[in-house]
Amino acid sequence: MTELSPIIQLGNPLLRRKAARVENIQDQQIQKLINDLMTTVNKSNGVGIAAPQIAESLRLFIVASRPNPRYPDAPEMQAIAMINPEIIGHSTEIVKDWEGCLSVPGIRGLVPRYQRVEVEYADSSGRQQKQELTNFVARIFQHEYDHLDGLVFLDRVESTEELMTEEEYQKQIVKSSEASTNSSR
Template sequence: MKVLYLGEETLRQPSKPVEHIDDSLHELIREMFITMDTDKGIGLAAPQVGKNIRLFIVKIDDGVERVFINPLIVGTSEKQCSYEEGCLSIPKMYADVIRPESVTVQYQDINGRRKTIEATGLLARVIQHEYDHLEGILFIDRLSEKERDELVAKFAQQQERKKQREAKKRARA
């Protein structure tokens, strides 16, 4: 399963609700966890793998695999905090992002049960980051215009160098 990078249209589209929780969705979730673990991520949203549905997964340092289907953020704290974020869709690029310190989210779990949790700390941060993906928002959209432009330019340079290295490898083969 391939993670889409900045520039892919799917990353900028609001996602549609998950209609059916079935074996094919369970398989997608399984593949997403494998991809996230392989890429050393702590969260992954379905749009990042080309699926325009309201689904994301999280596995932070506690090792618990969390699945959020049709999530809805219903509350956030007034207190905000800044924390460095990165994204599998913009690899090796990081910036400080200000977000609410805690969040309350309603969602369905992998079995379709409706749940509500209040999350704080890193879990709250990752939930908000992945939820943004479902709205077509990337963490760079939460930066100042100057910061965003600099980061996008660095990413474009990184991708160009990567293409050049791959072209050299193919030429030698």
């Protein structure tokens, strides 16, 4: 049975640990972990979650972009488990955009990320995959990949002036985005 796992918060030393490689993807515990992560990201209105965020220090995360209250403009995609992922190439173009994190509740930050990344990973069946990700989905991948190396988005924010509370983000950024979308219809 899949469970909603407790998400550890900033300050927990497990968030700062470099995660270990997954050795046996077919192991029942790994398959259960993947299912638990899928359930947790879905029920938490996240667009991604890494195993270290639920206190499992393994190189595994879920990318699950879809519109939700935290990310109303997120593109829709099938949730994917990415195991032992690697970034094998990236664009030179770096874009700053707002990020939040289930392990850092209540805060958003402007984070510079590559616009495009080429990645390799094993899927939940153990098959090697290679993909090019762009824009928001590339941002999710990079954010979750950081978790595997003990980093959180706050480590990438260039200035404390580029931080805001979730409440202000919803008022200023989401509302202005909705207003401009409605006026262009």
